[in-house]
Amino acid sequence: MDDAGREKAAWREPTAIPELVKAIESVPRPRKLVIEEGPLADWLYRNLSPRVEKMVVCDPHRNALIAREGDKSDALDWRKLASLYRGGFIKPVHQSATMERSLFKQHVQLYHDRVAHRVSEAQKILWRVRRLGVFIKQKDLLDSERRGEMVKALPTDEVVRKDVESLLEGFDLALKQVAEMRRRLIDLAKKEPMIEAFRAIPGVDWVRAATFLVFVDTPFRFKSKEKLWKYVGIGLEIRQSGEGRPRLHTPKRCSRPLKYVILGAAKSAIASKGNVFADQYQRWLNEGCSPWIARHNLARSLTTVMWGMWKSGSVFDPSQVGKSLAKVH
Numbered sequence: 197m198d199d200a201g202r203e204k205a206a207w208r209e210p211t212a213i214p215e216l217v218k219a220i221e222s223v224p225r226p227r228k229l230v231i232e233e234g235p236l237a238d239w240l241y242r243n244l245s246p247r248v249e250k251m252v253v254c255d256p257h258r259n260a261l262i263a264r265e266g267d268k269s270d271a272l273d274w275r276k277l278a279s280l281y282r283g284g285f286i287k288p289v290h291q292s293a294t295m296e297r298s299l300f301k302q303h304v305q306l307y308h309d310r311v312a313h314r315v316s317e318a319q320k321i322l323w324r325v326r327r328l329g330v331f332i333k334q335k336d337l338l339d340s341e342r343r344g345e346m347v348k349a350l351p352t353d354e355v356v357r358k359d360v361e362s363l364l365e366g367f368d369l370a371l372k373q374v375a376e377m378r379r380r381l382i383d384l385a386k387k388e389p390m391i392e393a394f395r396a397i398p399g400v401d402w403v404r405a406a407t408f409l410v411f412v413d414t415p416f417r418f419k420s421k422e423k424l425w426k427y428v429g430i431g432l433e434i435r436q437s438g439e440g441r442p443r444l445h446t447p448k449r450c451s452r453p454l455k456y457v458i459l460g461a462a463k464s465a466i467a468s469k470g471n472v473f474a475d476q477y478q479r480w481l482n483e484g485c486s487p488w489i490a491r492h493n494l495a496r497s498l499t500t501v502m503w504g505m506w507k508s509g510s511v512f513d514p515s516q517v518g519k520s521l522a523k524v525h
């Protein structure tokens with residue numbers, strides 16, 4: 197489609213790089229290519245972006261209300277996407293610049309998935325034995341003695357015991373996978389100097405530092421700390437109807453793994469005490485903030501420090517914490 201919106205050509209090609217490159221190169225320059233974010237977007241971006249002057253991977257959720265209107269088919273979808281791009285209604289989705297960073301991010305994502313799976317396997321056991329009158333905690337599953345006591349307390353029915361044994365085998369396997377993937381994650385993280393610098397920050401360990409690095413990818417993709425906060429899920433969005441009172445909310449659409457590790461880092465910094473972030477948290481409490489708001493303020497402060505260190509290539513300096521952070525009540 198040209199700049200005036202006139203359709204010049206259309207193809208139906210297999211999802212293979214040689215065929216797609218051939219189709220793209222049949223279009224006179226300058227070429228602009230837009231695709232929607234999905235499982236293949238990272239692979240397509242690395243292989244097709246050198247063939248065009250500009251390539252955009254866009255957010256499909258942002259396009260949905262317009263693109264889903266009326267009939268739907270592949271032939272209609274690309275035309276709607278092209279029209280959205282021409283109108284300036286496309287929201288780009290950041291892509292990793294290198295294969296190495298992309299693979300590192302995929303490993304971190306898989307690690308968080310395996311952690312969630314381990315928690316799920318533990319919950320299945322807890323609720324299964326609770327229905328049989330046996331009450332334990334997740335940490336009891338890590339203790340062989342307490343685990344043995346749990347099994348002894350179960351009814352003597354063979355099917356019940358075999359079921360619980362199967363669940364325990366699943367939990368043990370998930371536990372082993374998490375431990376192995378954590379070791380590989382740390383090995384990869386040690387190759388990144390910035391991750392080592394992040395670890396000097398209270399509450400930030402290997403996993404949290406690596407998650408921040410791979411999900412943000414580059415500090416220069418955000419024009420302001422407020423945009424970064426919203427991406428992390430700790431920023432504020434205003435909602436107002438008519439003359440009603442404006443209300444502030446944290447965004448629902450954000451990077452969930454990144455939000456969890458940043459809030460987790462804030463909680464760890466508070467719990468460890470004797471550091472600049474714990475002192476900052478206590479000051480906000482003394483000034484009348486609720487614990488929830490003070491914790492989110494602290495998460496913003498911590499995120500801003502990491503972002504600033506990365507942009508400047510500096511080390512952690514406690515004296516700089518909080519100087520450019522706006523407090524929210």
